[in-house]
Amino acid sequence: MCEPLLRLENVTKRFGMTTALQDMSLDIFSGEVHAIVGENGAGKSTIIKIMTGIHQTTEGRLVIDGTARNISGARAARDIGIAAIYQEPMVFPDLDVAENIFISARSGWFLNQAQLHAEAQRLLGRIGIALDSSSIASGLTLAAQQAVEIARALSQDVRILIMDEPTASLSAHEAKQLRKVARTLAEEGVAVIYISHRLEEIFDIADRVTVIRDGIHISTRPIGDVTSEGMVSEMVGRDVGNYFVKAPSTVTSNSLLRVEHLTREGIFSDISFDLMQGEVLCMAGLVGARRTDVALALFGINPSSSGQIFYKGRQINPSCAREAMDAGIAYVSEDRRKLGLAMPMSLRSNVSLATLRSFVGRWGFLDQSLERMTALEYRDRLNIRAPDVELSVGMLSGGNQQKTMLAKWLRMKPDVLIFDEPTRGIDIGAKAEVHALIREFVANGGGAIVISSDLPEVLAMGDRILVMREGRQMGIVNSTETGQETIMRLATGQASVEAA
Amino acid sequence: MLHRLSPQTIRILALLVVLLLVILFFSTQVPNYLSGRLFNRVSSSVAIMALIATAQTLVILTRNIDLSIGSVVGFVAFATGSLITDNPDLHWTLLVAFSITLGMFFGMINGFFVAVAKVPAIIVTLGTLALFRSVLVEFSDAKSIVTANLPTWLINFPNTPLLEIGTLQLRASFAVAVAVVLVVHIALSRIRIARKLYAVGSNPEAAEMAGINIGLTVFTAFVLSGALAGLAGFLFLARFGTITVVAGLGFELKSVAAAVVGGVNIFGGSGLVIGALIGAILVDLIDSSLVRWHLVSEFWREAVLGGLILLAVTMDTLVMRSLAVWRTARSNSKEDRRANVQSP
Numbered sequence: 147m148c149e150p151l152l153r154l155e156n157v158t159k160r161f162g163m164t165t166a167l168q169d170m171s172l173d174i175f176s177g178e179v180h181a182i183v184g185e186n187g188a189g190k191s192t193i194i195k196i197m198t199g200i201h202q203t204t205e206g207r208l209v210i211d212g213t214a215r216n217i218s219g220a221r222a223a224r225d226i227g228i229a230a231i232y233q234e235p236m237v238f239p240d241l242d243v244a245e246n247i248f249i250s251a252r253s254g255w256f257l258n259q260a261q262l263h264a265e266a267q268r269l270l271g272r273i274g275i276a277l278d279s280s281s282i283a284s285g286l287t288l289a290a291q292q293a294v295e296i297a298r299a300l301s302q303d304v305r306i307l308i309m310d311e312p313t314a315s316l317s318a319h320e321a322k323q324l325r326k327v328a329r330t331l332a333e334e335g336v337a338v339i340y341i342s343h344r345l346e347e348i349f350d351i352a353d354r355v356t357v358i359r360d361g362i363h364i365s366t367r368p369i370g371d372v373t374s375e376g377m378v379s380e381m382v383g384r385d386v387g388n389y390f391v392k393a394p395s396t397v398t399s400n401s402l403l404r405v406e407h408l409t410r411e412g413i414f415s416d417i418s419f420d421l422m423q424g425e426v427l428c429m430a431g432l433v434g435a436r437r438t439d440v441a442l443a444l445f446g447i448n449p450s451s452s453g454q455i456f457y458k459g460r461q462i463n464p465s466c467a468r469e470a471m472d473a474g475i476a477y478v479s480e481d482r483r484k485l486g487l488a489m490p491m492s493l494r495s496n497v498s499l500a501t502l503r504s505f506v507g508r509w510g511f512l513d514q515s516l517e518r519m520t521a522l523e524y525r526d527r528l529n530i531r532a533p534d535v536e537l538s539v540g541m542l543s544g545g546n547q548q549k550t551m552l553a554k555w556l557r558m559k560p561d562v563l564i565f566d567e568p569t570r571g572i573d574i575g576a577k578a579e580v581h582a583l584i585r586e587f588v589a590n591g592g593g594a595i596v597i598s599s600d601l602p603e604v605l606a607m608g609d610r611i612l613v614m615r616e617g618r619q620m621g622i623v624n625s626t627e628t629g630q631e632t633i634m635r636l637a638t639g640q641a642s643v644e645a646a
Numbered sequence: 647m648l649h650r651l652s653p654q655t656i657r658i659l660a661l662l663v664v665l666l667l668v669i670l671f672f673s674t675q676v677p678n679y680l681s682g683r684l685f686n687r688v689s690s691s692v693a694i695m696a697l698i699a700t701a702q703t704l705v706i707l708t709r710n711i712d713l714s715i716g717s718v719v720g721f722v723a724f725a726t727g728s729l730i731t732d733n734p735d736l737h738w739t740l741l742v743a744f745s746i747t748l749g750m751f752f753g754m755i756n757g758f759f760v761a762v763a764k765v766p767a768i769i770v771t772l773g774t775l776a777l778f779r780s781v782l783v784e785f786s787d788a789k790s791i792v793t794a795n796l797p798t799w800l801i802n803f804p805n806t807p808l809l810e811i812g813t814l815q816l817r818a819s820f821a822v823a824v825a826v827v828l829v830v831h832i833a834l835s836r837i838r839i840a841r842k843l844y845a846v847g848s849n850p851e852a853a854e855m856a857g858i859n860i861g862l863t864v865f866t867a868f869v870l871s872g873a874l875a876g877l878a879g880f881l882f883l884a885r886f887g888t889i890t891v892v893a894g895l896g897f898e899l900k901s902v903a904a905a906v907v908g909g910v911n912i913f914g915g916s917g918l919v920i921g922a923l924i925g926a927i928l929v930d931l932i933d934s935s936l937v938r939w940h941l942v943s944e945f946w947r948e949a950v951l952g953g954l955i956l957l958a959v960t961m962d963t964l965v966m967r968s969l970a971v972w973r974t975a976r977s978n979s980k981e982d983r984r985a986n987v988q989s990p
Contacts, residue, residue, distance in 0.1 A: 198855075221857035236852035238845050240916035249845050250856040257836050298856075 149212055151176045151337050152197070152228075152306055157206035159192050159361075166192040167361045170206070174306060179328060179338045181352035181369075183345070185381055185634075186433055186599035187570075189361040190341050194308050197339075198230050199223040224250065227305035229298070233314045233434070235291035239284035243270075246283050247298045269297040273327045289320035296327060307331060308339040313347060314434035325351045343432040345374050345638045357381055374640050375631075382601055382630040392606050393585045396424035401459070402593040403475075403562050405444070408453035413439045414617035417453070421562065421593040426584060428608030428625070429597045431637050435614040437597045438480065441564045444595075445477035446470040457562075471500070476560035478551055480567035480597070482544070486551045489540035493532055494521040496539050497553045524553035529579060545576025552583055563587060564595045569603060581607060601630045615639050654918055656969075657909035657962070661924045668928065672935045679935075682813025688931055689816075690804055690885065693823035694719075694878050695926040698897055699904035700830050701874035703922040706905055708867045709847040709914030710760060710767035715875050716897030717778035718752045722879025723889045724782055727791030734797055741800075742880055749876020750869050752778060757868030761861040775898065783891045793887030804885045819881050824923075826877065831919040843867055847914025896948075903951055904929045907958040929954065 150173035159167040167189045174180055184190055195201040196208070199217035207214045210226055217223050237246050244259075244266035266279035275293040283291060292312060299307055309328060313321035321344075328338045329351055342348055348355060348369075355372050357364040357380040364380050403421040408414070414436040421427050429437045443450040446464030455462050457473050464470035470477070479485035487496050498505050498517045505520075507513035521535035528549045532542055539550050548568065555563060565584065569577040584607065588594050598604050604611055605625050613620045613636040620636040635641040673679040698715055705712045726745045730736055752774070759770040793801060804819035834840045842863045845853045853860055883889055902912075908925025910917025929951065936947050 219857070220855050224857050236849065236855050238848040238852060238915070240848040240911070241841070241844055245841060245844075249841060249853075250858060251838070255838060257838055257841070259836075 148175070150174055150209075151211065153209040154193070154196075155207050155209055157196065157203045157208070159196060159201060160204045165361055167196075170358070170361070170363050172356060172363065172366070174337045174339060176305065176337045177332055177335050178353040179332045179340055179351050181340045181342065181348040181355045182358060183342070183348065183355060183377060183381060184358040185601070188358045188381070190358065191310070192361070193358075194230055194310055194339075194341070197223070197228055197306070197308060199228075224302055227303055228308070229295075229302065229304045229306070230308035230310060231292055231295040231299070231312055233311040235288060235295050237283040237286075237291045237294055240282065242280050242282050243277060243286075243294055244279040246294050247279075247301055249298070251301060265301070266297065269300050272300065273297065273330060274323075275327070287320075288315050289317075289324065292316075292324065293327070296331075300331075304336060306337045306339065308341070310341045311343065311433055312340075313342060313344065321347070343434065343638065345377065345640065348377075349374070359383070374638070375635075378634045378638060378640065379631055382634050393581075395609050396585075396589045397609050398423045398425075402457070403444075404454075404456040404459075406454045406456070408440065408443060408450050408455065410439060410443055410448065411451045413448075414443075414614070417614075417619050419612055419619075419622060421595060423561075423591055423593055424588050425609045426588055426594045426596055426607050428604040428611045429595060429614060430599070430601065430604050430611050430633050431614040432599070434616060435637065436617040437614050438566055439617075440614070441477055441566055441595065441597060444470065444562075444564060445475060447477075471558065471560075474561040475564070476500070476555040476558050476562070477564045478555050478566060478568060480570060482547050482551060487539050487547060487554075490538050492536045493525065493530070493539055493542070493550055494518055494535040496550055497521045497524055497535075497557060500554050501557050520557065521553075524557065528553050528556075528583060543572075543576075545572035545579070548572050548576065548580060549583075552580070556583075556587065560592065562593050562595070564597070566597045567599065568596060569598070569600065577603070601633060604633065605630065613637055654909065654916065654921070658918065658921055658924065661908065661921065661928065665924065665928050665931070668932060668935075672939065675941070676935065676938045679938075682815070686813075686815050686817065688927070688934060689820040691934060692927050692930045693804070693817075693819035694881050694885065695900060695904060695930045696823040696827055696923050697874050697878035697881065698901040699908065699922040699926040700827055700919050701871040701878070702901035702905045703908075703910050703917055703919055704830070704843065704867045704871045704874070705767070706902075706910050706912060707843045707847045707914055707917060708864050709850065710864060710867070711771065711902065711912075712756060712868065712871055712875075713768065713771040713898040714752070714756060714774040714778055715771075715871070715901050716894040717775050717782065718749055718872060718875040718894075719879045719882055719897055720889075720891070720894030721752070721778050721782045721785075722748050722876045723883040723886075723893050724786060724791060724891070726880055727796065727883050727889050730797060730800065731791060731795040738799065742877070745880035745883075746873045746876040749872040749874070749879060751872070752875070753869040753872020754865075756872070757865035760868060761865040771898075779891070786891050790891075791883070791887070791889035796883075796887055800884050801887055804881065819885065822877075822881070826874070827919055827923045830874075834919060839866075844915055847911075848916065899948075899951065900929060903955045906955055906962075909962065912959065 152174040154170055154172040157167055157170045158165065170193065182190055182193065192201065196203055199219045199222050208217060215226065217226065238249060244262045247266050247269060248262055263279045270277050270293065273293065273296055277290055277293060283294065312324055316324060325347060328340060332338050340352060352369050354366060354368050355377065356366040357377060359381060400423040401420050402423050406418050408417040417440055419427065431437050439448060442448045444455065446466045446469050449465050462473050464473065483489065488499065494517050497520060505513050505517050518535060525532060525535055530546050530549045530553065532546060539547055542550065568580050584594050584596065596607055608625045610622055611625055611628065611633060612622045613633055615637055623632065698719065701715060702712055722745050725748055726741060729744060730741055756771055756774055759765045760767045804817060806818040807815040808818055808821050809816040842858050845856065845858055846860050846863045850860060882893060904926035905917070905922045906912055907928055908921035908923065910922055932950060932954065933947055936942055936950060937944055
């Protein structure tokens with residue numbers, strides 16, 4: 147091939163203490179569909195953000211058309227001809243299709259509506275999408291919104307189109323159509339960078355595949371030289387076992403939670419499992435596996451449309467968080483900032499937030515000294531490093547915030563605790579502490595469901611592992627009898643086992 | 647049929663129906679309600695309302711709000727009045743230019759704090775609402791502008807009939823306001839950079855990704871809004887002649903009411919200036935009709951205005967939500983049909 151259109155040369159990106167990308171080198175040629183695969187957190191998003199100017203490299207450089215360039219922001223990326231579309235389309239919901247396509251066009255002062263709509267139709271026609279250019283974007287399907295984004299990129303003479311999990315929220319038919327669009331663009335000379343967890347898609351459209359793992363480039367090969375087994379083992383193939391110590395199992399034979407054929411129309415379907423007292427059940431899967439949606443259904447936030455939930459043998463049907471909490475189910479969210487903690491509020495008020503009722507004292511006032519004592523107790527028990535409980539939690543480190551969130555829910559004394567990515571973004575020491583807390587919780591008679599994308603963690607923590615893929619249960623495996631590759635094969639749909 | 651119309655068009659049509667209903671209602675309650683005088687009276691007071699509603703709309707579109715607009719109108723009216731009192735021979739173009747420039751200056755102050763210092767607009771303009779008014783009190787030195795000191799051309803300007811059909815008059819101030827609204831309306835739909843106002847309010851994140859300078863866009867919105875408020879200040883002076891330090895008090899409520907009643911989304915991104923104009927007419931019509939309706943005390947006018955805002959926004963939210971649900975259902979059933987055709 148000739149000179150690459152875009153080359154990453156020894157790019158390193160650090161965020162504070164964590165290294166997201168390490169010495170990454172990559173060539174992108176025009177006219178190719180270049181797939182990038184890796185586990186959650188492998189560094190794919192960071193690569194995209196560097197290419198689109200959202201992040202700057204810490205070390206290394208970007209070479210475009212043979213000259214080193216600095217992509218300083220979204221505008222600079224657009225001028226070079228780099229555009230990205232995401233799983234969640236970035237459209238302007240109040241504007242119509244044509245307005246969305248030409249939002250950042252810069253020629254001319256006045257808009258000629260007729261000409262804009264004609265041009266919009268031409269661009270949509272070029273990618274083979276039939277769409278009325280005067281429809282308002284908020285009424286469009288996700289697939290149509292993505293088409294609008296692609297047309298916008300085309301209107302800006304895109305040369306590198308990054309597609310980040312573009313098909314994760316689409317139906318099979320829509321996904322196929324989108325891949326066709328990607329192929330068409332590549333044939334016209336656009337370099338398409340395609341990121342997907344669906345390995346069969348990659349075999350369908352990619353010319354070359356790059357595997358990255360933990361921010362490091364593992365391999366780049368023509369698609370013909372790649373097998374799905376090889377790809378999966380490269381994605382997970384790190385040293386296992388040294389990170390986490392497997393704790394002795396405390397599983398009993400008392401069922402705490404029994405879920406039968408749980409379905410939420412269009413989101414997930416036919417999820418069935420048993421959670422025993424003393425058990426840690428991990429849920430593994432890739433982006434778009436819908437694990438969080440199952441958790442939210444159990445917690446009553448987004449109730450299921452069919453199927454049954456039995457809690458200690460009694461059928462429950464939580465339709466809001468309060469009902470689930472009253473039954474004894476708690477959910478620790480993955481999004482600390484948005485859903486987990488009230489950042490400006492103190493450690494004390496965060497710990498008492500889920501159980502405020504029990505702090506109401508005489509005359510209906512909150513008993514602040516009881517709140518304070520409770521917060522101090524949990525701070526010491528959970529080893530939250532904060533000099534005082536009046537400190538706002540926004541000032542604590544990620545690990546300590548995570549533990550504060552656990553304290554809030556542990557105070558509720560639930561029987562079933564659902565942890566959603568409990569160790570994401572916290573350091574290894576704090577991870578071990580969180581693991582120990584979860585173990586302690588189940589050893590004292592609780593049951594835990596842990597959603598995690600960290601496979602070594604899943605294997606170390608879980609007694610059993612439920613693997614999901616795109617809203618379907620791919621199987622439940624026993625953690626002592628399985629390895630990372632088995633889970634990855636289930637999660638990518640390369641294999642399936644019947645529920646254990 | 648309904649699904650072909652844009653939500654905005656549906657809103658405008660609904661507003662016109664409501665406007666008609668209000669007129670019908672008052673015509674049964676107030677004797678001699680339907681007359682040329684009603685139109686003339688409403689048209690001259692609506693001129694100022696239409697301008698401040700338009701000014702407010704520009705800011706709301708970007709997901710911001712301008713609560714200082716009443717203070718700006720009052721300040722500009724007073725300052726313009728002092729200027730012409732001291733220099734009676736000043737040419738009218740200079741006087742208008744002075745009003746607009748002063749308004750823009752206030753807009754720049756608001757815009758600076760919101761767009762550059764990134765302070766929430768509601769806080770910034772709440773502060774400048776008090777600040778501008780206090781400066782006016784200081785500047786006025788406890789004096790008022792009085793009609794006697796103003797040149798006759800200025801006093802006569804607002805009520806000069808440009809066109810007369812029977813008892814209906816097209817008065818100059820109304821003509822100016824409608825012309826401005828039309829120009830802004832056309833500019834918003836036809837000028838490329840104006841589209842950025844909508845984009846920034848509709849999805850700031852996507853706007854940033856599309857390379858739009860959000861700060862500059864918001865700043866521009868405040869400056870343009872200030873210019874329109876300045877022009878409103880000029881009309882205010884011409885209409886009332888007597889200007890005290892309380893001029894323009896309460897305009898923030900009226901301008902926001904007119905805009906949201908006119909279908910401008912308070913969370914930015916959607917709304918038409920024409921809608922704001924109709925909203926202004928509706929608000930002003932109800933306001934001035936209540937004075938003549940003996941069943942209800944005049945003191946209830948504010949309450950009616952407040953109630954109207956609540957009603958308009960609640961209705962809007964409910965209707966738009968069910969419209970969205972209905973449309974999603976429609977497109978889903980279409981999708982299903984397509985999928986059924988695909989599968990063997």
